[in-house]
Structures are given as C-alpha cells and as structure tokens.
Amino acid sequence: NAGVTQTPKFRVLKTGQSMTLLCAQDMNHEYMYWYRQDPGMGLRLIHYSVGEGTTAKGEVPDGYNVSRLKKQNFLLGLESAAPSQTSVYFCASSYGPTQETQYFGPGTRLLVL
C-alpha cells in the first residue's frame, strides 16, 4: 500500500515549456486535490476532483489544467510554464468529503527559469 505517490519529485523547466505532474493513490479514494505551497502563503488549492471524470477549480486555477480519467490518478498540467509557477506541488486524496482526513503525496518541487 503506497498511499499517495507523485511523479516527478523534482523538475526544472524553462519559461514556456509544458509538463504534467502525476498523482496516483491506491486507497480507492473518491476525492483528490492539487495544492501549491509557497513560502509565507501556506497551501493553496489549485484544482480538485470529487470522482472519476470530474474536476473543479480551486483558489488559484489559472495557468493549470487537470484531468481525472481514472479514479486512482489525478494529473496536473502546465501548458506554458511561468516563473510564478515555481513552487512545491502537493497532491492529496480523501475517501469522502470534508469530514475525512486528507492523505498527501511527498510533493513535486518545480523550478521555472
């Protein structure tokens, strides 16, 4: 039981490049979330999903897209990376809605030059 995993762990991009971050969970959770964490800003929700095939915008969705084609995977895409997207990205999942504990992945550190 690996819990929540994220790929890659670290990436350096040039401005304008694209990439996809992969989150996978093996706990059969319905809910999945993508956050970014910046110094002094705390965790901010980018997008979330309440089930396979569904996605919704969070607090800071601009510049990102997501897909949830399979229940266990939640992909975060950056179509044209900008230096402002330099951050640590965390994926999380939970069994149910907000009463439930969230389980986080180890994070992806992204540097956009």
Add this chain to the structure above:
Amino acid sequence: RKEVEQDPGPFNVPEGATVAFNCTYSNSASQSFFWYRQDCRKEPKLLMSVYSSGNEDGRFTAQLNRASQYISLLIRDSKLSDSATYLCVVNKGGSYIPTFGRGTSLIVHP
C-alpha cells in the same frame, strides 16, 4: 479577514515546556476541524481531529471554541522531535474544499 488565521511564530521553546497555538476561523458554518503537522520539506500529515468536546492524544490536546470561533492545540512536555509547522484545517459543511491556515512554526531547543 482571512478564513483561517494562525500566528506564524516561530514559537521557540525549551524541551519539556508546554506550548499552545490557536487558530481562528471566520465562517460560523464550519463543521470539522483538524490539526496537521508538516516537517521541513515534507508533506503535511494528520496530527489529530478536533472534536466539540475536546480531545487528547498523549501529550497533545485539541479544543474547539465555537462561540469564539477558534481551535487550539496544546503540547505538553515538548520534545525536540515536535519541531515542525502545525497547520490548522477548517471545513465548511457542504463544501468539498478544506481551508488551510498558513501554519505555526514550532522550534523546540535543548
């Protein structure tokens, strides 16, 4: 006013000390509350849920004050290993979106 507010600290305490953090929330419809712990460069992990009647887990005690809209975390007999950032999480009823505070940094020194 931010939805969830925490004093960022850092709280710098000696081993063995008792330390308490508060977290205030603005939405009176909030229904569930949690404390998470985040070590440096690691992911957040659940420390404990916060129940209406208050709850204790070893050296940690969490309390909820709905009238004043805050939750608290008390750590007794602090250990060096308690050094971390403590995140408060508040969930509104009917919302899928948990709201995180920015965290309180705790440093326990010998």
